[in-house]
Amino acid sequence: MPHMTLDRTDLPSLAQALAGQGRRLVLPVREGQELFYREGADPAQLDLSTIPKNSIKEFLFPKCEKILEYEYSGNDVVIEDVAPDAKPTVIFCARPCDAASLPVVEPLWNWDYKDKFFNERREQTLLVTYACRTAPDEACFCASVGLSPSADQGSDVMLYAVDDATVAVRPVSPKGKELEEVFSKFKKGEVSDEALEAFAKEGDESLAHRKPLDKVKGWLEAHFEDPLWEEKAFRCIGCGTCTFLCPTCHCFDIQDESVFDGGCRLKNWDGCQFPLFTLHTSGHNPRDTQPKRYRQRIYHKYAIYPEKFGKILCTGCGRCVAHCPVNLSLYDVVATAQERAEKGE
Amino acid sequence: MSDRTDKIREVARKWLADGTVEAVVGWEQGTYGEKCSPALARTPEDADRLLFNERCTNNLMTYLKRDPVRSMAKVGIVAKGCDIKSLIGLLQESQVEQEKVMVLAVTCEGVKKDDGTVPVKCQACDVNTPTFFDEIAGDKVASNPDPEARAKELEKLDAMTQQERNRFWREELDKCIRCYACRQACPLCICDRCIAEKNQPQWVETSPHPRGNFSWNLIRAYHLAGRCVECEACETACPVNIPLMLLNRSMARTVKDAFDYEAGRDPEVQPPLRTFNLDDDNSFIL
């Protein structure tokens, strides 16, 4: 099947056109030495040179979200339900590892109890993903977790830069297909399926040095107590950068904040790397040392979540590798686990 | 550079072999780009992993405040001149006992950040050859500090009106996600339980909204006033790129101007907010 193409230079106008339908626009722009997905950024500033430092998580699961309002009057309290601030949104030129994080976390937000805040935002979000031809950063390892630099999981529309001047468009979801009309305004030509095949091939080749991580779960399950945790995680300073930049980390805190007689209840990002995360009021802390907390993060991603929801809680985006201030690489740790499993250790 | 690596390994091996120290904290080759990573050498063999190069950016003194290093009877630590300033701060505040630390100093021409640029602290460095140590690796490196390097950073801020500064910081601090990476990376943030984690009463709101972020960033900078040695670890660790060093440098400038004090110089001198002069500036008080 042929795919429509457009000029690469038309991408900002395309972003504008998609946003023009009453959507808020999120796209990657440069700030200093790094890229960030930003809401309301100027489409002309669209920068596709590498993977942004933040993930798209904050647009579906904000760092601080109101979930309830309350007001006291005498003995009584009046509580007010809060509607999620779920504006129609287009995330333009998300990376495949970011888009793929959504189907990974959806089961979590929906087992038994459905979190309307995530779900309504998800429903309102249109994901236009910019396929990576090859891994854009040395830290990337999406191929190791069953994805690829051009994976389309979670995306509504895929964009492929088939050459320096041309971008091919491939709608993926029904939501994406409905947008044909918008895209067709920018149509310049067509390319065949083969043009896109290069992406799969080159993408996989660029990550050939990365290991598959299929044996990690088994190894972890048998090595809860292992010298590896102390050995690797002694250097962890517990900064939580890995959890906050991660597209799939979803842990949160609930806090009340009042001014005078009323206030609101907020759902804030939280992370397993902080001692307070699991500290009981009694003073007991099940994860009282940094290696235990680091182990929890690896377990949650590679053993617990796959067991529970059938998916690795990681899309191999590499942010926790690239931005760890002490270069404690998650990939190195799980690759070590894989290696040991392969050797039967 | 390799001479320094050799010397570090030699000294670390010796200390570990003869039981001078339980472990040596140093740097080893990292796995992402040219990055180096903190390393813990517990045996003489481990010492051969240690190295020094211009990518050894981490300030290892932050490990003195956390386990397993904190609970060791005696530990060796590899340190650049700038890192030693942090140690001096810790000694001044009795956070570390000098007898428990062996400093393996390393001379340094300056390090490079992940993006290849030279940190301001290196442009302004006057401790390329450390003076406070037990052993030193590397030949003397002459210091050639740019006296304006630090001040230049503040020019932009100084040029703003009050309203512009307010807007500037509101925007910057709105980015804060309250991960506290700045605190965790800082060797001088030494509280076992940070004020931001105390909830009875909740002085600093933990939510990453403008009000909470303002309080947190303000109190972090305040608690480091007169203590911060401008190692830049906080700004480097910040995952959302808040220019924290602007706040820290501004505080350092105030402390220098008002109390003629520079942090991290002399372990015998009282930190400025632990003491006072009868004739301190009184002009702003009615």
Add this chain to the structure above:
Amino acid sequence: MSESPQSETQTDGAGQPEAATSWEPRIVAFICNWCTYTGADLAGTSRMKYPPNVRVIKIPCTGRFDPLFMIKAFERGADGVLVSGCHPGDCHYTAGNYNARRKYTVFKSLLETLGMDMDRVWFSWISASEGGKWVDTIQKFTEVIREKGPFVEYREMIDVG
């Protein structure tokens, strides 16, 4: 908590968004037990009049003053904050106010760096005998704040979400 700005500002029930016409400056004064508080008392017993816009919070000594107090006051809707204690040399605890002065210097500079409106942050030394100076200070401060209007820059931060 009984002496904290939190309980003080919470119980006065103020701080609701007011119409511009009904707005009154809200000033929180952290004052030391030995000098300024006694000075304010003297003003009262001498039947001197001063604006009712000030909420007094007694602290044992200006040395006890923590910038968090001021931040909390602004968070809870103060338009101005005054910190006042014994004159240099008069501290009941010998040197609390000298230590406080260093803290003020640093904290004031930090607030300036952050672009806070420094007309809303006042420091003073008022002794037990200076009831008149207390009255004077409060009058002037209230006038300044009244002229400036509500602390909009901070109020904007109070509205969460």
Add this chain to the structure above:
Amino acid sequence: MENIYKPYLVRIEEKRTETYDTTSFKLAFLDDDMRENFAYHAGNFGEYSVFGEGESTFCIASSPTKKGYIECCFRAAGRLTKSLAAKEVGDVIGFRGPYGNRFPIEDYYGKNIVFVAGGIALPPVRSVIWNVLDLRDKFEEVTIVYGARSEADLVYKHELKEWEERGDVNLVQTVDPGGEGPDWKGQVGFVPNVLGEAAPNAENGIAVLCGPPVMIRFTLPVLRELGFRDEDVWTTLENRMKCGLGKCGRCNVGEIYVCKEGPVFTAAQVAQMPNDF
């Protein structure tokens, strides 16, 4: 879609000071429909909130056989529980729940039951105790071993008296050595030892065990010695929770989310878990 974080409003109908730091509440839903129809099981827990302070997790201490209200009992220890303890009759607080799994009471029919509780851990057991006592005919021998550090630390004292006076319950109370007053009539000694001496019938027996980790650690071997199988020893795991809904990521022990698959587990299940609690 419903807001899963929105609590029900409940009014404090009764407040009792159980010990110097422990308070119990009887709570009634403001909503008539909820008051009539709120259903739960022994072992379920809830999120109790003081608006402006936050939420805290603890069990429902009343038995599901009692309709129209719920009860809770807590120690004032943290920010939330302290402000909760300051609430008075007539005040309104929030409640989310019931969450978690339950004690499978039906499976205990026709069996001997021993309840073992220490200190503030009586409330979760109390829910089961009343559930059993309200259906007393369905069970064989019922033994309750309850201990605390001192007499002052015993909660639900008025109910202990009631149970003591009942002919169909064998209540053994104990306090740690040194914790007894001059009028103390119960035992003196640690719960595991006292349990061993009480020697409840393990034949066709079920044990329900709640207490601080150290008590549990020493009680489990005693129960085994008495002949209880690990599959018949039921206990609850406590972990810090925020959401109670299996989302916030705190309470897991290995792949078990305590808030959803717990808090009730058998000793056999606990033995299988990684040492992360």
